[in-house]
Amino acid sequence: MLTLRFLAIDTLRENVAFLHRHCTKYRVDDFLGLARVEVRSNGRSLLATLNVVDDVGILKPDEIGLSTSAFRQLGVAEGAQVRLVPPKPPRSFDLVRAKIDGAALSDSQLAAIIRDVAENRYSKIEIAAFLIACASFMTTEEVLGMTRAMVAAGTRLVWSDQCPVVDKHCIGGIPGNRTSMIVVPIVAAHGLAIPKTSSRAITSPAGTADTMEVLANVDVPMERMQEMVREVKGCLVWGGHVNLSPADDVLISVERPLSIDTREQLVASILSKKLAAGSTHLLIDLPVGPTAKVRSVGEAVRLRKLFEHVGDQLGLVMEVALTEGSQPVGCGIGPVLEARDVMAVLRGAPDAPADLRERALHLAGRILEFDPAVRGGAGGRRARELLESGMAMATMERIMAMQGPPPARSALGTLVHEVPAAADGTVTTIDCYRIARIARLAGAPNDKGAGIDLLHKTGGRVRRGEPLYRIHADTNANLAFARAFAEENSGVGLGHP
Structure with a gap:
């Protein structure tokens, strides 16, 4: 047995275990050919990539170190006794081989793969093989099956006392497009539940969670989210804290460096997150422009049809809005600058970016029309009324107060x-x-x-x-x-x- 050590090393979503080269309990060479180990302690287990340490100042020969993400996932206290076993290849990888050979996978087969991905049983190379096989071809039924499997592999929020539960999502690619931080307080001020779980940036200069964190805490537990939705109808929080579609997070960590971004995987990724968040009604913002993610109207229409078909099959009431994507939105690009623009719009400042304001009002109006009490075409007028009256700003202030202050003060770079x-x-x-x-x-x-x-x-x-x-x-x-x-x-x- 080895003594567990927590090593505060951020390995970017990859679980990594560290052994001293002269480990006193195991022959390191026995594991090097496998490149991975299975760590077991107190009835819990974890698969991790193996790295070797030579410096006893970092790790002693009778210890095993775990990276930040690995230590958190194992869930065992530092100092616990740990044993190692050679990892068995995930059984579902035979299904990945079948996909590589051109097979269309069933719902149960996709569920087996996604379950193993969510449990970190796949190496990054194995995940890459699966993603590339899916990028080669994927049927609409497979997109449905993959979405269902990704929802089932994580937490699913239930808002039993709220109906409808609305949400919006932008597929990205447009700097400064921080409309969610304006849409959420407008919609919540109207009285529709909009528990917005947002991501941090992966390849962009800011995600909604990064920008909101300039103004308020975004690392909010589920119980607090539920309280906020009951009291103020909305929130703007980081989705990673509540374990929504965790397999998607693992897949994205491999997709981005490989620049794999097919429309099938995009649809499964977004809709799995929204279903897991408990949404019943969803608006997709799909910007189209020469340097956006989607660069032609034809491509946008095909993607819209796939979203609508899969959404219908999964019971989501959904609309897809094709929006202007030829240039950045607003003036600021980066968390502090984008937060400045958002607050200028909410406060009605005369120098607030007009394009950000009008875009947010258009999207908020579309969402408000999910309310049966709002007549068709009246959503835009209602959204403008809520913004110009100051009700949206007052709601944003309540949201910020309930989420709490940001973890650190942020100032514009000097x-x-x-x-x-x-x-x-x-x-x-x-x-x-x-x-x-x-x-x-x-x-x-x-x-x-x-x-x-x-x-x-x-x-x-x-x-x-x-x-x-x-x-x-x-x-x-x-x-x-x-x-x-x-x-x-x-x-x-x-x-x-």
């Missing part, structure tokens, strides 16, 4: 570089993807004050040398990275004045 226009002209294009990359290089979202403040949108006239946008950063290194990337290509296209 290191600034202005990116100038190379010539006189009119802004004709803004590359969403490139602008997002520049903001991330500046440090967003990890540094909440980092990002980009857009000073011009498409149609704006600029003079040579006039700043197109400001880059904000907290460190000189990040500012230099972002500045160099912007100097290669600012991401802003200029036409003749």
Whole structure:
């Protein structure tokens, strides 16, 4: 038996176990060929990738160390006695091989795979094999089966005293598109339940949870969420805390580095999260633009039809809104800057970004029409009334107070570089993807004050040398990275004045 040690190492969602090379209880060489070990203690077990340590200052020969995520999942106290066994390959991997060979999998077969994924029985290589096989071809029935399996593998929230339970989701790809933080207080002020569980950014400069965390705590337990929905009808919290569709989180951690983002997997991912969150009515925001995730109307229509078909089969009342996606929304890109824009809209500030306000009002109006008491076409007027009267702002203040203060104060990055226009002209294009990359290089979202403040949108006239946008950063290194990337290509296209 080995003594368990907690090693505070963030291994980015991968469970990792650490053994000393001269381990006194096991021959390390016996496990190296497998690359993984099964850790057992007090009736609990965990599969983990094996790393070898030579420094006794980090780990002693009679100890086993676990990374942060592995230690949390094993759920055993530090100092407990642990034993190791060679891991058995997951039985469901034979089904992955069948999928690689071109088979269409049944609901029960997909459920077996997803269950093993959620229990971390697959290595990243095995998950990649499954994802690539699915990317090659996936039937509509398989999308349904995979969605059901992903819901079943985690927690499912039930709002027995609320009906309908509404939600919205944007498929992403548009920097600054922080409409949820405006839509939720509008809808909650009307009286519809909207328990919004949001993600943190993976490849973007900010997710809704990152931006909301500038204003309030987002790490809220389920009991507090339920209390908030009863009292104020809404919340804006991080979804990772309540274990909704955990298999999806594992799959995403492999999809992103491989740039696998098929429409079938996108639909299964989003709808599994919304079903697990207890939603009965859902609005999908699907931006379309030349540098967005979805780049043509034809592609958007095909994706909308898949969403609608799968949603219908799963009992969701759903609408898909095709929205403008040719440029960033609002002016700020990065958590602090996006929070500034959101609060300006909610407060009715004269300099609030008009595009963010109108987009949020359009989406909120569509959601309000899920209420049988709101006549068709009246949702937009009701949304505007709730915003302009201050009721939405008052509701947002209640939501923030109930979630509690943010874990740390966030301020705008003090290191600034202005990116100038190379010539006189009119802004004709803004590359969403490139602008997002520049903001991330500046440090967003990890540094909440980092990002980009857009000073011009498409149609704006600029003079040579006039700043197109400001880059904000907290460190000189990040500012230099972002500045160099912007100097290669600012991401802003200029036409003749």
